Amino acid sequence: MMRTRPLKVALLGCGVVGSEVARIMTTHADDLAARIGAPVELAGVAVRRPSKVREGIPAELITTDATALVKRGDIDVVVEVIGGIEPARTLITTAFEHGASVVSANKALLAEDGATLYAAAEEHGRDLYFEAAVAGAIPLIRPLRESLAGDKINRVMGIVNGTTNFILDAMDTSGAGYSEALDEATALGYAEADPTADVEGFDAAAKAAILAGIAFHTRVRLDDVYREGMTEVTSADFASAKRMGCTIKLLAICERAADGESVTARVHPAMIPLSHPLASVREAYNAVFVEAEAAGQLMFYGPGAGGSPTASAVLGDLVAVCRNKLNEATGPGESAYTQLPVSPMGDVVTRYHISLDVADKPGVLAQVATVFAEHGVSIDTVRQQGKDGEASLVVVTHRAPDAALSGTVEALRKLDTVRGVASIMRVEGE
């Protein structure tokens, strides 16, 4: 039976995502009410610029005082789509203290200090949902927290940043320049307020921390995640990747060690074979593979960024939280009982593509091969291209620990015959 008294929602932030949340809440009000079992009412919208015209949002709902809004006491759910660490963290914990549950899209905050948010939610018996925080519209957090709660997840790997995938795809397929593609991604609402978070890999690293934490039931923070952005990927790297039958993607990879005693989490550009399903993930789409002991391999795919797709995930959470509220129940809280250590990047084992500028003279290849052998890094293929006494040497290795590869590169740089290390890229997905 439908409850007539509405559930009240406070919206914090009315930018790319918030404005879409408000629009869908208004246009789909009847359907949402029917699915929840009670009407949901937008009871207040906290913004920074109150003078801005916001179609469909009554002016009397707009406030610049987000703190007063979350303290009102009659609010059932706070939707936080401001972003950043503060004031978002204080607003969320204050919302819990005043009886509201929270839906957030804020991966930066969850990766930085998720523990504080979970603890506040638990202390006050409220919900913390954040499907939108990882891979936009793709249902991923809920499957990991709930559907796969009975399985053992060993690996999560995928493309979790729409902006950088959009840029890399444009560089690869149309030869577009980096800045031009970034401007387009920003105009389409994919990029973070500060796009450095996207291109330097911080956003993907935050998502990797969240995914690893949930998948391995352990606490993983942003600082635990090895991170390399994609700003140094060049058209020469794409050409090299093409020659190997590969393309380049910014990947997030979270793994449980073979002995089960530790985990790793990393974000970096990597070459992947064109035959791999991730190679055909275009534009701002995301895709994530989850490997679980009993389920085997699962793939989640869909729009990873943008106002409307992200609002879809927020609205899904809003419905779930409202249903819980009506049933006087709460959804899953933090599950971090394993407390596994996060190993350093040096322990990660993978393949590498190394491009060297060398002198084109006899014995150079043997010298380079010796350095690899001395560091225990086995070579798979070598390709040499000479020109005017200089040559480019492209070495692809077998699987080796990252620490061994770093030692190899350090030693290569010291060789007189090696003029420079043009690029080092990991090779994944084979």
Ligand SMILES: NC(=O)C1=CN([C@@H]2O[C@H](COP(=O)(O)OP(=O)(O)OC[C@H]3O[C@@H](n4cnc5c(N)ncnc54)[C@H](O)[C@@H]3O)[C@@H](O)[C@H]2O)C=CC1
């Ligand atoms: N845009 C996207 O594709 C996605 C965004 N997200 C996350 O959603 C959140 C919001 O992102 P966007 O809407 O894209 O950002 P945005 O920058 O378009 O919107 C944020 C809004 O919050 C407002 N704001 C900032 N501080 C405020 C305060 N103290 N009180 C009231 N309003 C305040 C800003 O003026 C801005 O309008 C972020 O956490 C972001 O990481 C998550 C998934 C996808």
Ligand SMILES: N[C@@H](CC=O)C(=O)O
């Ligand atoms: N800036 C992010 C937005 C979604 O999380 C991205 O590009 O993926």
Ligand code: NA
């Ligand atoms: Na999602």
